[in-house]
Amino acid sequence: MNAIGSHTVPTHLVAELALHLRNSGSKLSVVQAATAAIRAWIAANSPQPSPAPADPASSQGYQWKTLFLPSGTELRMSTRQSTYHARVEGDDILFQGRRVSPRGFTLAVVGEGRNAWRDVWLRLPGERYWKQAVSCRADQERTLRGQAAKGPASPADTVAAAALVMSDALKTMLELVERVSARPVHADERRTTGARREEDILADHCAFD
Numbered sequence: 006m007n008a009i010g011s012h013t014v015p016t017h018l019v020a021e022l023a024l025h026l027r028n029s030g031s032k033l034s035v036v037q038a039a040t041a042a043i044r045a046w047i048a049a050n051s052p053q054p055s056p057a058p059a060d061p062a063s064s065q066g067y068q069w070k071t072l073f074l075p076s077g078t079e080l081r082m083s084t085r086q087s088t089y090h091a092r093v094e095g096d097d098i099l100f101q102g103r104r105v106s107p108r109g110f111t112l113a114v115v116g117e118g119r120n121a122w123r124d125v126w127l128r129l130p131g132e133r134y135w136k137q138a139v140s141c142r143a144d145q146e147r148t149l150r151g152q153a154a155k156g157p158a159s160p161a162d163t164v165a166a167a168a169l170v171m172s173d174a175l176k177t178m179l180e181l182v183e184r185v186s187a188r189p190v191h192a193d194e195r196r197t198t199g200a201r202r203e204e205d206i207l208a209d210h211c212a213f214d
Contacts, residue, residue, distance in 0.1 A: 080098065
């Protein structure tokens with residue numbers, strides 16, 4: 006059985022796709038664009054694997070007011086003479102082998118007169134650069150507010166949203182196809198074989214597996 010012959014794409018649909026690619030300035034060929042669209046639709050409608058069990062270590066960390074410091078976060082404070090480091094281990098901040106709070110860290114380094122939010126710099130796990138503690142707090146608060154406004158996003162919600170987008174796109178394409186198929190094609194609009202562009206030939210012969 007010829008699988009290609011039994012799944013031939015309508016030529017007017019291929020022609021419409023070719024026209025869209027040309028008008029939009031896309032560098033994709035008709036075959037590349039159609040392949041990408043089909044794969045995106047399959048991915049959006051495929052069952053998603055169950056999420057991996059949560060790593061208990063990922064929930065460990067130190068809660069500093071509204072800022073959560075995951076286990077592995079590094080803390081740094083500098084003076085004119087030296088730079089000092091502490092680290093979040095499990096649920097505690099350790100400095101020179103003893104547990105401290107962020108303020109306790111500043112007190113141990115320079116005593117009174119320093120503001121921990123301003124003078125302590127942080128590097129969260131997986132991050133490359135250090136950031137001032139007050140900046141990390143602002144970033145985390147913005148993220149939490151955004152998540153609260155959107156509500157929890159599950160894998161099922163993500164797939165449903167992608168499927169909805171693909172459905173809308175397919176409806177739009179069908180409307181375009183209907184308009185194109187209703188428009189008469191004049192003989193002088195077609196090219197001779199020697200001068201025809203790639204998308205014209207594909208419009209007559211393109212088929213997909």
